[in-house]
Amino acid sequence: MKQFEPKIIAFVCNWCTYAGADLAGTSRLKYAPNVRIVRFPCTGRIDYQLILKAFENGADGIIVSGCHPNDCHYTSGNFYARRRWIVFKSLIDFMGFDNRRMYFSWISAAEGAKFASFINEVTDSIRKLGPYTDYSNLRKIGVGSIGEEL
């Protein structure tokens, strides 16, 4: 049987984690190809609705990553983001979203190796969890034959 390959969406900031991913590439580090990177100006720009949209459109896991605290290109964007994630995480935990599929990290432009190993680790653990069906099953409620095609 073919091994399950999870779809993982990574929301990363332009200045640190995206550059870190770039470094991983130029250093010829190998990491799992399951991750789709979406580049944002700053973690402060990453809306929680985007995460819900990612799950709605079939993501099995998501990663949010940006500059370490005090390293933000815009001075404080990641501090605002951190507060937002604290609140958002408490809400989705309370609502029963599968919190094992959401990863938050700080990865700087110099941490290409951390980026590669982090992606591998996340991919492995989500592969073990299997496809995320909670959210996509909701879509099928009351839809009937159209839902089955989705």
Next chain:
Amino acid sequence: MTVLARVSELLDSQQINLFIGYTQKGSICPLFLKESDQVDKLIFNEDCLQNLVPYLNKHEVQSFGKIGIFCTFSALRSLLQLKSEKRFSNLSIIPFLVISDDEFVEFGSYEEIESYIEKNFKKGDDNVQEMIDKINLMSTEEKWEFWTNELTGCIKCYACRSACPMCYCDKCSVEINNPQWVPTASHSQGNLEWHVMRAMHLAGRCVNCNECFRACPMDIPLNLLTSKINADMEVAFGQIPGTKLKLDYAMSCYKFDDKDNFIR
């Protein structure tokens, strides 16, 4: 002096142009008084739970300029929270907290409201807390099942939004269709997104008046979401909305040592 006499005095002397209170027409409903002749229709008893403060956000009500209003304790908190969000700058509001017919508190300034709330502060509803504790003990799958079951009933009437004193945007995100963040149909998936969004927008602002729950025609306990976030935010950031006249919105400020043990 009874509260009714005081209201008619204020209306007659034009210190207020509008009074918002409760009346009984079969059930308890809000009453808007422009003249003092109908003052005897006003009632206040333990069934008068509705938070009337959301009306103050309406442009047509604001056009009266000087307004008196009956407030419950949580309505006072919402008034204070709205003021801390710099609302009502061109509005003079006289809130009344009625205890009995002869006993009432009339607030002359927001500072008075602030000190009254500080003196009489009580934690939210015990039933709500009990329910939150119960859900906290559930496993992730049980929580998911509980919430998807509850939210499947949502008919997207947005009564929760209309009844909420803190939902005052002229244009709400759910009415924006490019991009369409929240699907308009009343379907499980979009319902979930709407309630996540509502709770996130009220994070650190909800005053636990439970008006959303009372307004909900489907009896969805959506006040649990905002109450839960609020309780967590109180622990994490040490702020209680609706208790201070000068309160920074918790989501638009930060501390260097905010707890980030879940971030790798």
